[in-house]
Amino acid sequence: MVRESSELILRWDSGAVFGFDAGALCLELLTTGGVAAHPGTEALHTPADLAGWLAESRLRLAGARVAAVDVPATHRLRAALWAAATAVTTGRPVPEAAVATINEAAATTPPTPVLAAGRRTWAEATTAGQALSAIARDAVELFGGPYAARIRECAAANCLLVFVDLSRPGQRRWCSMERCGNRAKQRTRHGRS
Known part of the structure; x- marks a missing residue:
């Protein structure tokens, strides 16, 4: 499992x-995307979409050759990852x-780092x-390793983002403090007023 910090910039509709x-x-x-509870959240429609995501992900895999068949293969893997994450968090x-x-998917030869x-x-x-x-x-390393117990779903009621809590105390609750964490703090602050 790659543990280097790799912050994605997410842009919601x-x-x-x-x-x-x-x-x-x-x-x-x-x-x-790919969450049945939130239809319309699909971001990977075309090979170009997948290639763009691979370049932005922590792989930083720019220029990958992506064929049309790779998009449904990605959707299948992502659905399996959703099922695994949901199972572990519950x-x-x-x-x-x-x-x-x-x-x-893991049985295929991975990319060669240089x-x-x-x-x-x-x-x-x-x-x-x-x-x-x-x-x-x-995924094999994460779900089969010591960090499986630290997989969390964001504590915000309207957020489905899933993360590994790598904080030292293991008490991370929010996908992002600048999004869900701050909104929760504001609701708490306004509730006391």
């Missing part, structure tokens, strides 16, 4: 823009179908399938 660190690559994919076992989908100018980058001609393998392998 409501106009809200804020930074969000999911704490894990596999949970970043959940920010692209204290249930991860469904076998989700496990099978994650394991199948060191260039003192930074990690990726070998030329990396495919979306390899990127999905990296995401699935991150």
Whole structure:
């Protein structure tokens, strides 16, 4: 599991823009939608959408070769990740179908990292399938490792963002203090007035 800080800038249809660190690559994919409770949140419609997300994610995988078949494959993996995250946050076992989908994606060879100018980058001609393998392998590490107990859903009633609580005390409640955390503080402050 990649633990480096990698804050995504999320832009909601409501106009809200804020930074969000999911704490894990596999949970970043959940920010692209696919939640049955919130139809219309899909962000990955085309290969170009997927390529753009791969470049912005903590993979920083610019220039990945993405084919039309990679979009539904990404949707399948993301659905399995939603099922796994929902199970873990509600204290249930991860469904076998989700496990099978994650394991199948993880079986592909991941992208090859290379060191260039003192930074990690990726070998030329990396495919979306390899990127999905990296995401699935991150999920195997997260859901099968010690941080599984620290997977949380944002405590705001109208927010479904999921993250790994990497804070030292393990008490992170909000997807982002600048979004849900501040709104909760404002509601509390106005409630006391």
